[in-house]
Amino acid sequence: MSAIQSQSRTNEAHLIKRVCDGEREVFYELVRPYERMVYATAISIVKNPEDAEEVAQEAVLKAFSKLNTFRGESKFSTWLIQITYNEAKMKLRKAHSNLYESIDDTQQSEDGEFWPKDYADWRPIPSELLEENEIRQAVQDAISALSANYREVLILRDVQRLSIKETTTILGISEGSVKTRLHRARLLLRDSLAPGIDGCWIKGQPYKKVRPW
Amino acid sequence: MATIEISCVEVWREISNYLDREISADLRERMEKHFSACAHCTAVLDGTRNVVGLVGDGTLFQMPEGFNKRLYEKIRNLPPSAPRE
Numbered sequence: 595m596s597a598i599q600s601q602s603r604t605n606e607a608h609l610i611k612r613v614c615d616g617e618r619e620v621f622y623e624l625v626r627p628y629e630r631m632v633y634a635t636a637i638s639i640v641k642n643p644e645d646a647e648e649v650a651q652e653a654v655l656k657a658f659s660k661l662n663t664f665r666g667e668s669k670f671s672t673w674l675i676q677i678t679y680n681e682a683k684m685k686l687r688k689a690h691s692n693l694y695e696s697i698d699d700t701q702q703s704e705d706g707e708f709w710p711k712d713y714a715d716w717r718p719i720p721s722e723l724l725e726e727n728e729i730r731q732a733v734q735d736a737i738s739a740l741s742a743n744y745r746e747v748l749i750l751r752d753v754q755r756l757s758i759k760e761t762t763t764i765l766g767i768s769e770g771s772v773k774t775r776l777h778r779a780r781l782l783l784r785d786s787l788a789p790g791i792d793g794c795w796i797k798g799q800p801y802k803k804v805r806p807w
Numbered sequence: 808m809a810t811i812e813i814s815c816v817e818v819w820r821e822i823s824n825y826l827d828r829e830i831s832a833d834l835r836e837r838m839e840k841h842f843s844a845c846a847h848c849t850a851v852l853d854g855t856r857n858v859v860g861l862v863g864d865g866t867l868f869q870m871p872e873g874f875n876k877r878l879y880e881k882i883r884n885l886p887p888s889a890p891r892e
Contacts, residue, residue: 618882618883618885621882622879622882626875629870629874629875629878630865630868630870633868633870633871633874634867634868637868643871647871647874647877650874650878651877651878651881654878654882655881655882655885658882658885659885659886730866730867730869733861733862733867734867734868737862748862752858752859752862752863753862753863753867753868755863758827758829773823773824773827773829776823776827777820777822777823777824780822780823780826780855780858780859781819781822781823781851781855783858783862784851784854784855784857784858787854787857787858787861788854
């Protein structure tokens, strides 16, 4: 752990103690840095913004009422994300959408070799372009189209930038599964995003096939 | 000592681990050698790296307007957090 990380954990432990001692307003300070993380986790599972907000808020409220059980064995953020993940799953079950989810899951099997599609020379999309709603929407849609297995790992690893170990803790899967699913998720996203909107990200420069087969 | 060559399929299998630096130095070296000679795999690598950059941008998921306000209102109305067990 770096000095900064260690300092922030000490600071968090201090904030947590104050909340448990009755300083409710300190809880805002504790959760504020993770609000986006909580919301992103929620929306990656329940998919629509209304449900995501409900799940995210329920998760934060639950964290508040259960804060006395937090032992500091994991990071506060990991614990919070885990609560969010569980809340989101519960929401899905309540909506009976687990039926759709399981159908969805069988479409993208983890077994077998994955052959990335033949898009050559994908020029980097500058991150300023994400400011444009169209592109942000394209990336979000591509993530939504992934099956739950892949989407969850991608969100935790690449959106939330959690470590492999933290991801295994939250999802309850092995390190090997995290790596395999992340790999597949990234390649599937590449396949769906590489051709860009209307087949190209930069006007007048269509993608060439490079592979001769 | 000569580096043992590696196939495109093997390279694709490890591209994600390569980006995360989750592979051995030996495999890394073999993959780099392969990339320097193979445009196909370099295209897959660049595209995958783009994906990681795009989704990790931090502005991808926009919080709904008023999210904090509604959340803080709810927290204010909760019963007090229980003391430590």
